[in-house]
Amino acid sequence: xxxxxxxxxxxxxxxxxxxxxxxxxxxxxxxxxxxxxxxxxxxxxxxxxxxxxxxxxxxxxxxxxxxxxxxxxxxxxxxxxxxxxxxxxxxxxxxxxxxxxxxx
Numbered sequence: 496x497x498x499x500x501x502x503x504x505x506x507x508x509x510x511x512x513x514x515x516x517x518x519x520x521x522x523x524x525x526x527x528x529x530x531x532x533x534x535x536x537x538x539x540x541x542x543x544x545x546x547x548x549x550x551x552x553x554x555x556x557x558x559x560x561x562x563x564x565x566x567x568x569x570x571x572x573x574x575x576x577x578x579x580x581x582x583x584x585x586x587x588x589x590x591x592x593x594x595x596x597x598x599x
Contacts, residue, residue, distance in 0.1 A: 519534050519537065520560070520561055520563075521544055521561065521563040521564065521565060522561035522562060522563050524544040524563055525544065525546070526544060526545060526546035526549040526550050526551075526563075527543065527544065527545075527550060528543070528544040529542070529543055529544075529568070530542040530543065530544055530565055536576060536577040536578065537574060537575070537576060537577070538574070538575040538577075539565070539572065539573070539574055539575075540570075540572070540573040540575075541567055541568045541569060541570040541571060541572050541573060542565050542566070542567065542568060542572045542574075543565070543566055543567075543568040544563050544564070544565060544566075545563065545564050545565075545566045546562055546563050547562040547563075548562070551563075551564060551566075555588075555590075556588045557588070559586040571594075
């Protein structure tokens with residue numbers, strides 16, 4: 496597993512094409528949950544929830560807010576948006592290089 500952590504609780508601010516901000520967090524999920532299409536308008540691939548005090552090494556990879564983060568699950572995390580977004584904000588902690596790619 497690549498040790499890249501995506502801590503997006505209240506840090507993933509999605510600005511829709513209409514300019515209405517949407518903030519998503521991950522604290523409503525359980526440790527080990529596979530993240531797929533549980534968040535309205537977003538589809539995740541290769542993503543799993545890790546929780547502080549359980550599967551997350553919060554000393555090296557602390558969550559930015561709350562206690563859950565999203566981590567890769569054996570491949571790059573892919574996030575597909577149902578509609579165009581103007582901005583994405585995320586806090587990343589990682590032990591290997593991270594590449595962020597966006598397609599219009």
